[in-house]
Amino acid sequence: MPSSLLAVLRPLSRAVTYTRWLHLLITSVAGIVTGFLYEGTFRTGGWLPWLWIAVLPAPLLVLAGLIPVVRRVEGLQAQLLLTPGPHGLEARAASGIATTPSGSWSERGRTAVWLLLRLAVGVALSALTVQLPILAGAFTMAAAGHPTRLEGLPAIEEPHWWYGLLAPLPLVLLSAVAVGAGSLTAGAARRLLGTSAAERLAELEARTERMLQHNRLAQELHDSIGHALTVTVVQAGAARTAGSPEFTERALAAIEGTGRQALVDLERALRLLREDAPRPADRPTLTDAELLLESARAAGSTVRAELSGPLDTLPGPVSREGYRMVQEALTNVLRHAGPVPVSVRMAAGADALELEVRNPLPAIPLAPGAGGRGLRGVRERAALLGGEAETGPDGGEWRVSARLPLRQLR
Structure with missing residues (x-):
């Protein structure tokens, strides 16, 4: 034909x-x-x-x-x-x-x-x-x-x-x-x-918001699950080499608690991906930071914490993102330096929240880019809130610091 x-x-x-x-x-x-x-x-x-x-x-x-x-x-x-x-x-x-x-x-x-x-x-x-x-x-x-x-x-x-x-x-x-x-x-x-042009702009904004939401969920899962797996690996390795029943018992308890928290975070993220699901429970905030510190201590690190200011009155976005920043910084310490002494400072002022996590540099220097997307996520979270974050060596220590403004969020 x-x-x-x-x-x-x-x-x-x-x-x-x-x-x-x-x-x-x-x-x-x-x-x-x-x-x-x-x-x-x-x-x-x-x-x-x-x-x-x-x-x-x-x-x-x-x-x-x-x-x-x-x-x-x-x-x-x-x-x-x-x-x-x-x-x-x-x-x-x-x-x-x-x-x-x-x-x-x-x-x-x-x-x-x-x-x-x-x-x-x-x-x-x-x-x-x-x-x-x-x-x-x-x-x-x-x-x-x-x-x-x-x-x-x-x-x-x-x-x-x-x-x-x-x-x-x-x-x-x-x-x-x-x-x-x-x-x-x-x-x-x-x-x-x-x-119309207004409808196209609204659709573009909605699509961008969905993409940002998916990126935030991916970062949430990376921070939460990555922290849980790092603590589990460190605890299991320390328990195997310690040869102490008491230490093994503490390690298993820490692994159990960290795993339960990771499951809660995973369930919350999966519910957010389902439009028909009820809204999950609130994300952890800096008022729950003691859980992170105890988790790092249970992994063998000596944690010195300095908390100042009204952390419980911080705006929700700042408190939630600050929690994830501290979590990622502690995960980075355990993953790359092991159970070393860690200094954590959280200071809530009138204008800004300041976060800082320090630890001794490992004997073997980190390769360029070894921090992965975790530390990059810390900087991204700070930028989304109009703040800034810095990561890198400082006087023989590895330093993760962030400053998040508060005045425009109150």
Whole structure:
């Protein structure tokens, strides 16, 4: 089969051609229902009733277009029937057709124009869908030797076999009109029901927020699970080499407590990924920092803590992110330096929260980038809160420090 003929026939093999056709045929229902309310609409034959069907509902459709929710209904229907392929969230966003109520008079006006255009094109296609197959049937009857006198169509008084050659033409014309009208309607839907600049900006902000939320969850899991695994490995190794039943008992208790906390954090993160799940319990804050210090002590480190200021009155975001920063700093100590002395300082002032974790540098220097994404996560958390963080050697010690501003969050 020639490629040109295949190109012509290809639209007829696509499901979207017929869903668009259905979308336009549905429009004429409003005109037919309105026609029944006016006496005499369907008493005349031919094409005049179709004209009435296209005109009578117009005022009602204009008024309907001014109702905000109509834009949402029309947008959902257009996405489902006019756009090809799957209809998931990403496909809906890529369709360019809005599914939100009208937020301005401009959007209401475009919705009204869309309804009028859909009515005009839909009624015209409906008329052709009814009349052209009848015309094809008339040609077929004439080819078989039967005269035809159908209302609204030219009478065929002298039948002849060559009318059979004309019989496919109305159906070909109908198919071509249906494909063209469907494409025209889909393009008009994108222009008249398309998302506005404000809606595109809101969608971009929502998508960015979802990406940031996923990144935050990934960082949360990295910090929490990484800390738990590091403490578990250090505790298990120390218990094996200590040879003391009492130390082994303490190590197992520390592993159990750390593992339970990691499971709580994991469950909370998984619930956040499920939109239908209830909101999980609050994340740990700096008021729970003693758990981190005890975990490091149980792993064999000597922890000297200096806590000052009203840590329990800190803003939620600062307190939660500060907890994760300290957790990652202690995890970094155990992972790269082992059970060494650690100095932890948390100072809540009037303007800022200051955090600092120090430990002796390991005998074998860290390779560049050995800190992994954990320390980078500390800097990212500080930047998100408008603060700053520094990590690196300082006078023979490894220092992790952060300053988080408080004044704009209170």
